[in-house]
Amino acid sequence: MALFRRKPPSHPAPSSAPSSAPMPAPGLPLMALELRAPWEFGAVLPAWPVLQRAPLGDGHTVIVFPGLTAGDATTAPLRRYLDSRNYETLGWGQGLNLGPREGVLENAKRQVHEASEASGGKVSLVGWSLGGIYARELAKEMPECVRCVITLGTPFAGPHTSTNAWRIYQFASGRDIERETEHYNLPEAPPVPTTSIFSRTDGVVAWRGSIQTPAAHNPHTENIEVVASHFGIGLNPSAWWAVADRLGQPLAEPGTWRPFERPRLPGLGLVFPDPHR
Template identity: 80%
Template sequence: MPLFKARPAAPADHLPPPGLSLLALELRAPWEFGAVLPTWPVLQRAPLGDGHPVIVFPGLTAGDATTLPLRRYLDSRNYQTSGWGQGLNLGPREGVLEAAKRQLEETAQASGMKVSLVGWSLGGIYARELAKEMPELVRCVVTLGTPFAGPHTSTNAWRIYQFASGRSIERETESYNLPEAPPVPTTSIFSRSDGVVAWRGSIQAPADHNPHTENIEVIASHFGIGLNPSAWWAVADRLNQRHGPDMPWQPFKRPSVPGLKLIFPDPHRTRH
């Protein structure tokens, strides 16, 4: 019996994966992380959080070591972060999804607070689906370069997924409506220069049943988006969002400083 309730798959248009030129640009990922040091004083100006817990899920074939820099930054902004604690992410093997669900339950119970879920690439799929199944325990979802809106062939990693997990990605994606947004505030951080995931596959369409959804564009590689200072700022800003009857949810606002607008491109410009 699957952990997540099966939903009819939504039809997806043909969406080719990024070309070789963008794939080659993935080599810039180390420089993105290197930009953290000179931008650290600016990153420390992000608003302080309220101490609620945050679980960060790694990408395909990656583990908690890859999300450690992001988690340490969020710790510095007054959040209680934790990794997923299951070694390398090799797909939803037997027991993996059950353990993720149990971790969410235990984290919420121990803290007495709702938990925010942050997921990098495939880790974002876990975050979104957990939030759909257990929205009463989830405060918000933030994904980084997560391919939820396109067919599995819109990424350059689907064959790696099938090899690592031993499962048919086409068969698995048919079981869930991945494009459907969770019923909690949900942010998709994406990059048009992503060399692994077609960027349109990370665009959350407007949802009438959940108006608290948004897309934030950054300039990043796929392998570096979780280490990118602009992505870190966006994550910290979204985690700080308080929502309720007296504090309505507000979408992300681009910095007003002219030079910083280049870091967060205009999301309303043409997407074709």
Template identity: 70%
Template sequence: MAQPAPSPSAAKQNPKQDLHDGPPPNAWLLALELRAFWEAGALLPAWPVLARAPRGDGHSVVVFPGLSANDGSTIPLRRYLDSLGYQTSGWEQGFNFGPRAGVLETARTGVRRAFESSGRKVSLIGWSLGGVYARELAKELPQMVRGVITLGTPFAGSHRSTNAWRIYELASGRKVEREVENYDLPVAPPMPTTSIYSRSDGIVAWQGSIQKPSPLNPQTENVEVIASHVGLGLNPSAWWAVADRLARGEGSWQPFERKGTFLHGLIYPDPARAA
């Protein structure tokens, strides 16, 4: 999980400011990534509840896959959002091996196409590395983007706080340190932005997915779920949170409602509790 190459419109501040520089998840959490199969299996019994999520208003949603994944990995989530009334699309670039030549320009074109075809602002969803694309593209194209949702994206962490940075460098042929120099990744896009994360993530240290409050954009939030990293895009509680966030109309953003009941407290732990 690393960051895309610099763009002319990216704000160059201090890319290392406020980065979490702790260790990556331990071997036990990494082994627990195998529970992703259970999370996918939980979708069927959870479907009666998921089907009751707020309906969409038909606007376009572009979903970016994680490192070494392709649009096939996001089909279940996109089909779910289609069933709620959204017009979804993938990034349509095959496997995500990092921001190689032409990748970011093609991604920008996809966002523009979705915006122009509908005449309405587009929501961007990114899983892991895909969330970095979503956030940075939203900063470049604020007039076209309605909101951003990321799933286990390490925008606020050093590359060494993940268990995937070597895979990224091997797949992309790029050095992570050079990638991050031209971005201030912890800064959120200037529109509603939700980071969905898990403290039991076995790939990304959860602290690297935490958005700090900013007076420049008060419409940012962190939503904690109980999930693996690999299973975040297939996790029923993550799906509900995504649907809830997308259903907020332009100009009517409110923080995610955990509802405070015992059950909801188990499904959505308080992200403000002590580490």
């Protein structure tokens, strides 16, 4: 199986392609702010009563993919929260995510197919960082099985040098990232509702590399900004609220998708920066 679906040679480069503008990786000050990740998770407890006011789900299956060099243990808190909102959550079940080594994408594709068949409906895919690349590309390969895609700090719209993790990726996966991605259209959105949750204070991924450009073939794309670190975005209460809100949309009928609205509950408006500022 190819790593991702190949881009046809004649496919025009999208406006968010890496060559469109310089996109440097986050500098040392933002990298230093990654140390706040444990405090983000610590904020879950005081935020729990508010988090329980997020929309309840319809019971469909959600698969959560971890970031680079991480495993299911890192996504367990998010999955437990989604369980409490009436979802059937699954980890990816492949140990540490060391990149798309032999068999990884095949196993992930099989998991999505089997989960869809077992539930009798489409499944939602949530991916943290590199896991979001998997989620997006799997949805492109098998949209008949995928309900929606949500990514957390995922660098799909910038060059590999717009992250501070590309050398780790090459070491862990054993692959040349530049050669691997030049033939694939990673900025292209899947043909299902797709949400990118990002932070301007991400110390690993340049935030512009997580911005989804509206596409004519899929108007159901959006970007949600939160205040989070890269290592903490999957443990951040505001990101959890956004994930639950997006999963809770009734998407069974055409025209039912709606873009994210900043919550009006006390305090929550402050953790979702004004996108028009």
